[in-house]
Amino acid sequence: MNESLRQQFGNIDIYLFDQLLKGTYDDCQSVLDAGCGQGRNVAYFLQSGYQVYGVDSSVDNITAIKQLAASFSSSSPQENFSVALVENLPFDDEKFDLVISSAVLHFADNAGHFGEMLNSMWRVIRPGGYLFCRLASDIGIENLVRSIGNGRYLLPDGSERFLVNQEMLLSMTSELGASLHEPIKTTNVQNLRSMTTWCLQK
Numbered sequence: 667m668n669e670s671l672r673q674q675f676g677n678i679d680i681y682l683f684d685q686l687l688k689g690t691y692d693d694c695q696s697v698l699d700a701g702c703g704q705g706r707n708v709a710y711f712l713q714s715g716y717q718v719y720g721v722d723s724s725v726d727n728i729t730a731i732k733q734l735a736a737s738f739s740s741s742s743p744q745e746n747f748s749v750a751l752v753e754n755l756p757f758d759d760e761k762f763d764l765v766i767s768s769a770v771l772h773f774a775d776n777a778g779h780f781g782e783m784l785n786s787m788w789r790v791i792r793p794g795g796y797l798f799c800r801l802a803s804d805i806g807i808e809n810l811v812r813s814i815g816n817g818r819y820l821l822p823d824g825s826e827r828f829l830v831n832q833e834m835l836l837s838m839t840s841e842l843g844a845s846l847h848e849p850i851k852t853t854n855v856q857n858l859r860s861m862t863t864w865c866l867q868k
């Protein structure tokens with residue numbers, strides 16, 4: 667891979683990259699990665715002068731993303747990254763232009779927990795701001811997953827996930843009063859799992 671591309675974008679999610687190429691987030695300045703992991707999705711934002719924040723339940727991941735942030739001269743001091751739960755975000759209402767939720771919502775214990783995480787993220791987005799979600803679904807693999815209760819399923823890849831479907835996503839979009847600025851898109855990974863991209867504007 668071209669090294670400068672890797673340096674600029676890191677191992678960014680391809681569908682988040684797609685939104686960057688489309689210019690969707692051109693007017694955004696503040697970005698929260700909710701369940702940031704070690705920060706693979708924020709390298710570009712850090713380097714481009716966005717005010718980047720991140721929370722994760724893992725201490726080790728927050729240590730790693732602080733190191734990543736410190737390696738770029740940016741407007742994102744280490745205090746912006748903290749150990750916290752997505753369902754209980756330690757930020758004021760409407761603080762962010764963009765919230766990223768990449769591969770986090772499918773760890774929900776049940777529908778109530780999923781709703782708490784979603785509402786918490788929605789609360790901290792300003793009117794007109796964006797929520798980018800990448801999450802597991804059963805779209806295209808409906809007959810290959812097995813319910814284990816509480817909205818969670820055993821997938822053909824052996825993992826257990828809370829799964830959504832298109833009807834649920836459309837219904838939650840409407841309940842939030844959100845608009846879909848991109849159609850719901852799903853990647854079926856060789857019938858082992860399906861990953862769906864859900865892009866909302868508040």
Ligand SMILES: C[S@@+](CC[C@H](N)C(=O)[O-])C[C@H]1O[C@@H](n2cnc3c(N)ncnc32)[C@H](O)[C@@H]1O
Nearest residue numbers: 701702703722723724750751752768769770773
């Ligand atoms: C599969 S990793 C994805 C990390 C990152 N978003 C990415 O795309 O590379 C899931 C992350 O979500 C975090 N996580 C899961 N549930 C969480 C919760 N309720 N609150 C905060 N972090 C959570 C985990 O610690 C882990 O870092």
